[in-house]
Amino acid sequence: MRCKRLRERMAGAKTPSKSASKSKNGNGSYYEQILARLFNRFGRCKSHQKFLMLGLDGAGKTTLLRKLKLLEPPSQPTVGFNLESLQYRQHTLVIWDVGGQEKIRALWHHYFIQSQGLIFVLDSSDPSRIPEARKELQKLLHEPELKDAKLLVYANKQDVQNCLSVSNLVDMLDLSIGEDRQWHMQGCSASTGKGVYEGLDWLVDALRPC
Ligand SMILES: Nc1nc2c(ncn2[C@@H]2O[C@H](COP(=O)(O)OP(=O)(O)OP(=O)(O)O)[C@@H](O)[C@H]2O)c(=O)[nH]1
Numbered sequence: 001m002r003c004k005r006l007r008e009r010m011a012g013a014k015t016p017s018k019s020a021s022k023s024k025n026g027n028g029s030y031y032e033q034i035l036a037r038l039f040n041r042f043g044r045c046k047s048h049q050k051f052l053m054l055g056l057d058g059a060g061k062t063t064l065l066r067k068l069k070l071l072e073p074p075s076q077p078t079v080g081f082n083l084e085s086l087q088y089r090q091h092t093l094v095i096w097d098v099g100g101q102e103k104i105r106a107l108w109h110h111y112f113i114q115s116q117g118l119i120f121v122l123d124s125s126d127p128s129r130i131p132e133a134r135k136e137l138q139k140l141l142h143e144p145e146l147k148d149a150k151l152l153v154y155a156n157k158q159d160v161q162n163c164l165s166v167s168n169l170v171d172m173l174d175l176s177i178g179e180d181r182q183w184h185m186q187g188c189s190a191s192t193g194k195g196v197y198e199g200l201d202w203l204v205d206a207l208r209p210c
């Protein structure tokens with residue numbers, strides 16, 4: 001199975017070298033070479049659709065991804081990335097979950113290529129970090145490589161009492177991002193699973209038929 005081969009190749013790429021992780025624009029770093037090879041190979045798999053899952057550290061990205069795969073929540077923050085392939089409504093969704101810690105954000109750009117969708121995860125239970133999340137999201141929306149990517153924002157941790165509502169978050173994020181961009185914000189709880197598939201449904205509906 002293609003994804004199995006992809007996963008086997010990932011094993012060698014999971015830990016970037018120190019020099020690579022410091023280089024924001026490094027040409028031909030070990031890290032970039034491995035990713036470029038994977039993306040090129042992946043690009044030939046027309047039945048697969050690539051989605052990039054980003055967001056601040058602790059937002060719940062990995063918990064959400066693992067929920068979709070019916071796996072236990074993660075035991076630690078992501079250093080590097082996680083890759084999962086998911087069969088959903090006759091689509092094969094390949095989801096890249098990249099760590100959100102500040103140092104790792106400098107590596108996000110390595111993962112932009114050929115992303116049909118950007119899944120941005122917010123922690124709705126922590127109003128103090130919404131301005132930081134908004135800044136990161138706005139930066140992503142100005143990235144040329146992501147200009148055609150559909151945007152799904154998960155307002156995660158809706159199970160937490162007094163969390164921010166979807167309508168509050170839409171206002172706070174100021175999602176005035178160009179009329180061409182298709183976007184949707186979905187309230188969810190990665191812990192309970194509520195809302196998670198509704199978000200995926202929007203994404204799949206927004207995709208061109210493959
Ligand atoms: N109450 C609640 N807690 C959640 C939810 N989703 C995630 N968490 C918790 O939030 C913490 C961070 O979750 P992660 O999935 O590791 O967050 P992440 O976005 O992958 O973080 P990085 O890997 O550092 O980028 C964990 O303690 C999770 O149990 C949710 O929907 N509700």
Ligand SMILES: [Mg+2]
Binds near residue numbers: 078
């Ligand atoms: Mg994680």
